Amino acid sequence: MSRKPETPEFLPREEKFRKIRWMADYQFGRGAGKVLFPDTCKFIVSPKTGRIRQITDKGIRIATLKASSGWFSLSIEGAKRIKDFFEYPRNRVVVTNEVSEFIADGKNVFAKHVVDVDENLRAGDEVVVVDEDDNLLATGKAVLCASEMMLFNRGIAVNVRAGVKKYLDQV
Template sequence: MKKNKEVNRDLIKIRSIANYQFGKNIGKMLFPENSIIVKSRNTGKIRYIYHNNKLLATLRAKDGLLALTLDGAERILKVKTLRCKIKIKNEAAKYVIEGKNVFAKHVIEVNEDLRPQDEVIVVDEEDNLVAVGKAVLSGEEMKAFKHGVAVKVRRGKLN
């Protein structure tokens, strides 16, 4: 019985982090009831979250926030109010999908509230998932700048 309560508490915790990081009610959509939570053997802290044998996210020890995988991003991509979504030009998408970084001049749409170091989902003009990564610039800077890296891509859909 204790094990079940602990799993439930962990699920509530990661859902709360997802809600904080990505927006209201995202946690439930990203992590369903039957998600598997893997903890570190050494520290006992949450490290990975799986669903149907697919890694959805990693809980970063550095800042306690989630790093999404492509499978995790796919689960929440259709949310209209998703603040971590960045739309880029199709001409740049063919490079970003291979794992190349996103440059500010290729950003078409971005939430101005986005901050540097925020986790982001990169999509093309048709809202197809291209990559996941970390913002280097704020949303305002991405719109204003014409030079420089806007997103450091962690994983492109093809790499």
């Protein structure tokens, strides 16, 4: 028998939920797992390994579990859930309203446009990008830590993965 019941890919559904929720709580903060991944979610698994690759809810991708790092990358729907759950400025990078259209189009965030940021963010963290009115613009990966984003006037602060405009066009 080639199956090993103790490996993650062969865990029961409830155990998979427990693990991914725990991972989301660790990555984004307590409570994020339940908000991101309600019981209605479905798993898309790798055909080769059987490991979870994406989590969807009602046909909409919420997050992708990165094989290289073990971290979640958020879709716009996942970013919306995180933004709505956590109080401002948790997990957020705030940009000036003047560049909000560019960011919503999926363009990267430059440090000179950052006006506020969650002080606990580190380089490499998955972040939610919002405007000064806390409107969701994009999701991406922080290139700089929080203090560098506020201090620097040059360089990319966030590599934007997805802008909200492309998401709205698809829905």
